Amino acid sequence: MAAVTKSRRPTLAVWKFASCDGCQLQLLNCEDELIPLSGAVEIAYFPEATRAVVEGPYDVSLVEGSITTPEDLERIQQVREMSGRLITIGACATTGGIQALRNFADVAEFRSVVYAHPEYVSTLERSTGIAEHVRVDFELRGCPIDKNQLLEVLAAELQGRRPRVATHSVCVECKARGNVCVTIAHGTPCLGPVTQAGCGALCPTFARGCYGCFGPQDSPNTASMAQVLSRHGMDEPQIVRLYRTFHAAAEAFREESERHEAPAGTPRRTS
Amino acid sequence: MTHRLTDGGRVLRVGSLARVEGEGAMHISYRDGEVEDVQLRIYEPPRFYEAFLRGRSYTEPPDITARICGICPVAYQTSACWAVEQACGVTVSDEVREMRRLLYCGEWIESHALHVFLLHAPDFLGYDGAIEMAADHPDVVQRGLRLKKAGNELMTVVGGRSVHPVNVRVGGFYRWPDAARMRGLLPVLEGALADAVATVSLVAGFDVPDFEQPYEYLSLRAETGYPIEAGTVVTSLGNDFAVEEFPERIVEHHVAHSNALHATVSWDDAPYVVGPLARYALNSDRLSPTAKEAAAAAGLGDECRNPFRSIVVRAVELVEALSESIRIIEGWRGDAPSYVEVPPRAGVGCGASEAPRGVLFHRYALDRSGLITDARIVPPTSQNQAAVEADLRTMAADWADLDDHALQHVCEQAIRNYDPCISCATHFLDLTVDRA
Numbered sequence: 022m023a024a025v026t027k028s029r030r031p032t033l034a035v036w037k038f039a040s041c042d043g044c045q046l047q048l049l050n051c052e053d054e055l056i057p058l059s060g061a062v063e064i065a066y067f068p069e070a071t072r073a074v075v076e077g078p079y080d081v082s083l084v085e086g087s088i089t090t091p092e093d094l095e096r097i098q099q100v101r102e103m104s105g106r107l108i109t110i111g112a113c114a115t116t117g118g119i120q121a122l123r124n125f126a127d128v129a130e131f132r133s134v135v136y137a138h139p140e141y142v143s144t145l146e147r148s149t150g151i152a153e154h155v156r157v158d159f160e161l162r163g164c165p166i167d168k169n170q171l172l173e174v175l176a177a178e179l180q181g182r183r184p185r186v187a188t189h190s191v192c193v194e195c196k197a198r199g200n201v202c203v204t205i206a207h208g209t210p211c212l213g214p215v216t217q218a219g220c221g222a223l224c225p226t227f228a229r230g231c232y233g234c235f236g237p238q239d240s241p242n243t244a245s246m247a248q249v250l251s252r253h254g255m256d257e258p259q260i261v262r263l264y265r266t267f268h269a270a271a272e273a274f275r276e277e278s279e280r281h282e283a284p285a286g287t288p289r290r291t292s
Numbered sequence: 293m294t295h296r297l298t299d300g301g302r303v304l305r306v307g308s309l310a311r312v313e314g315e316g317a318m319h320i321s322y323r324d325g326e327v328e329d330v331q332l333r334i335y336e337p338p339r340f341y342e343a344f345l346r347g348r349s350y351t352e353p354p355d356i357t358a359r360i361c362g363i364c365p366v367a368y369q370t371s372a373c374w375a376v377e378q379a380c381g382v383t384v385s386d387e388v389r390e391m392r393r394l395l396y397c398g399e400w401i402e403s404h405a406l407h408v409f410l411l412h413a414p415d416f417l418g419y420d421g422a423i424e425m426a427a428d429h430p431d432v433v434q435r436g437l438r439l440k441k442a443g444n445e446l447m448t449v450v451g452g453r454s455v456h457p458v459n460v461r462v463g464g465f466y467r468w469p470d471a472a473r474m475r476g477l478l479p480v481l482e483g484a485l486a487d488a489v490a491t492v493s494l495v496a497g498f499d500v501p502d503f504e505q506p507y508e509y510l511s512l513r514a515e516t517g518y519p520i521e522a523g524t525v526v527t528s529l530g531n532d533f534a535v536e537e538f539p540e541r542i543v544e545h546h547v548a549h550s551n552a553l554h555a556t557v558s559w560d561d562a563p564y565v566v567g568p569l570a571r572y573a574l575n576s577d578r579l580s581p582t583a584k585e586a587a588a589a590a591g592l593g594d595e596c597r598n599p600f601r602s603i604v605v606r607a608v609e610l611v612e613a614l615s616e617s618i619r620i621i622e623g624w625r626g627d628a629p630s631y632v633e634v635p636p637r638a639g640v641g642c643g644a645s646e647a648p649r650g651v652l653f654h655r656y657a658l659d660r661s662g663l664i665t666d667a668r669i670v671p672p673t674s675q676n677q678a679a680v681e682a683d684l685r686t687m688a689a690d691w692a693d694l695d696d697h698a699l700q701h702v703c704e705q706a707i708r709n710y711d712p713c714i715s716c717a718t719h720f721l722d723l724t725v726d727r728a
């Protein structure tokens with residue numbers, strides 16, 4: 022870790038790989054905190070917000086997006102080398118994001134569906150999170166990340182402490198909000214029990230089941246969860262799709278989705 | 293960065309274009325003082341949405357396609373809902389349509405405030421970015437942040453959160469937003485409306501280059517009101533068509549220098565333009581009285597053909613979106629159910645809405661059980677790409693005498709006129725100038 026001296030503001034860099042820009046937008050969405058924040062840290066590299074570039078190395082790097090191209094495999098190594106602390110932000114940077122659905126398919130065929138000249142497009146077989154390639158100091162979850170959690174992580178960096186980010190399930194947040202359980206009360210399938218908190222139990226608050234956009238919580242019982250989903254009317258293909266969306270490549274979700282897939286060659290049940 | 297060529301020409305390269313959403317590069321080559329070639333190269337990595345949507349359920353496109361763009365997720369959610377509902381033969385209630393418009397107004401306010409104040413205004417006031425601008429113009433930046441926050445608050449109340457809202461479903465909304473919380477937003481929105489009107493007069497005073505573009509404008513037009521969440525397609529040359537005809541009338545081409553597809557209209561090879569300039573030219577009669585007054589005071593007239601003044605039109609659209617939000621909340625009853633049931637069936641459906649950057653088209657084919665067999669998405673930035681290149685070609689010829697630094701700056705500004713969203717289009721920019 023690069024020493025952050027007290028005599029100057031630490032420098033912050035924001036990097037983008039394959040992503041929707043929504044997580045770095047959360048930094049600009051801190052409308053009340055953005056100007057004070059720019060007094061506490063030097064925003065040294067953030068192309069979505071400013072043309073000004075302060076040369077690295079940087080004390081803290083925020084990395085958004087997943088690794089999907091040969092060029093980005095090299096670029097993430099360079100970002101690691103010039104960063105004191107490297108924090109990933111969002112589902113793409115953590116587990117490869119929605120674009121990791123390619124990991125379960127034939128990329129050459131995918132490319133030909135979208136592009137008339139697939140030979141013009143350079144891409145890897147798999148979309149992967151940042152920690153598969155370089156050392157990551159902290160992973161902030163969410164699709165998108167929560168801006169209050171982002172501010173907590175930045176405050177913790179400035180104070181040299183560990184961020185207070187819970188790794189328990191969404192269920193705890195539902196209880197804290199006083200929500201009625203959507204599964205028990207209404208039979209609505211919900212991934213809340215196996216999903217990490219951080220959103221404030223948004224989906225159940227809006228009378229829908231959680232769809233897992235913060236990824237697996239620290240000890241998810243995905244098999245038991247699948248039985249509950251099944252009991253509430255989800256067939257096998259639906260369970261596969263629910264586990265295989267925004268954190269399709271997260272180990273716990275991937276393995277459970279594979280358990281519910283029909284073996285190759287057997288006819289699949291449709292839904 | 294300038295490279296002198298051994299034959300006396302030169303090449304200018306810029307690492308990446310700043311203050312746009314996504315990643316891309318620009319290449320300009322001069323030979324004997326004449327512009328030889330202009331290319332926008334989008335190197336944002338492809339994510340293959342249209343491919344992995346196949347085999348997913350008809351209920352999933354609103355949540356999945358929202359992830360194409362963190363700045364305009366509601367546009368994706370809305371176009372996706374219209375398309376799936378059409379495929380399933382379902383019409384939603386007036387209340388659902390009105391709530392879609394309200395949520396969409398929140399996205400216009402958030403996205404336009406971001407672009408006008410944080411991305412575009414620093415070009416006109418001479419700063420690298422809004423944070424640098426805040427030191428000399430704190431009131432301007434604070435006004436922009438207040439507007440942005442108002443849009444995000446509206447989206448949070450209606451949709452649960454501003455990036456990838458959770459409350460949108462095929463058929464409507466999971467739950468109507470809390471009526472008291474919506475009414476509680478009215479003082480914030482009234483304050484933001486005053487901020488938006490002040491923004492129109494601020495940006496109307498910015499110095500802009502003398503430049504007019506001749507392109508065909510294309511936007512939606514609705515039965516009533518300014519086009520936001522829905523409408524049919526109209527153009528400035530009268531080549532109007534129904535949304536279902538989009539795939540035949542708009543042709544996408546894959547060019548070697550870009551990971552985004554270029555779109556042209558089927559009846560002409562010339563570029564066409566979508567977004568605020570097109571919407572305004574084709575629908576200024578539909579603006580609310582407050583927005584009309586602000587446009588008139590800014591000297592906009594019936595249409596605006598200078599892309600550098602798109603910032604003025606965006607500010608007028610901020611006024612419109614705020615006026616509409618207030619109107620919808622004040623008249624909200626919420627008597628109808630928050631959604632209609634949408635049973636699956638085999639079919640094809642199309643949907644379009646006005647993303648902050650222009651028309652966004654979706655088309656889905658479904659099988660009997662509601663699984664997606666084919667998906668097609670045409671985002672606004674790929675439709676504008678030919679016009680951006682054409683603008684740059686004209687400007688690069690007029691501005692061949694500028695030094696590299698000044699040329700790069702005006703070219704970047706010309707690109708930002710379109711508020712390009714590269715994440716969307718790749719589904720954008722280094723600058724290379726080659727002078728020989």
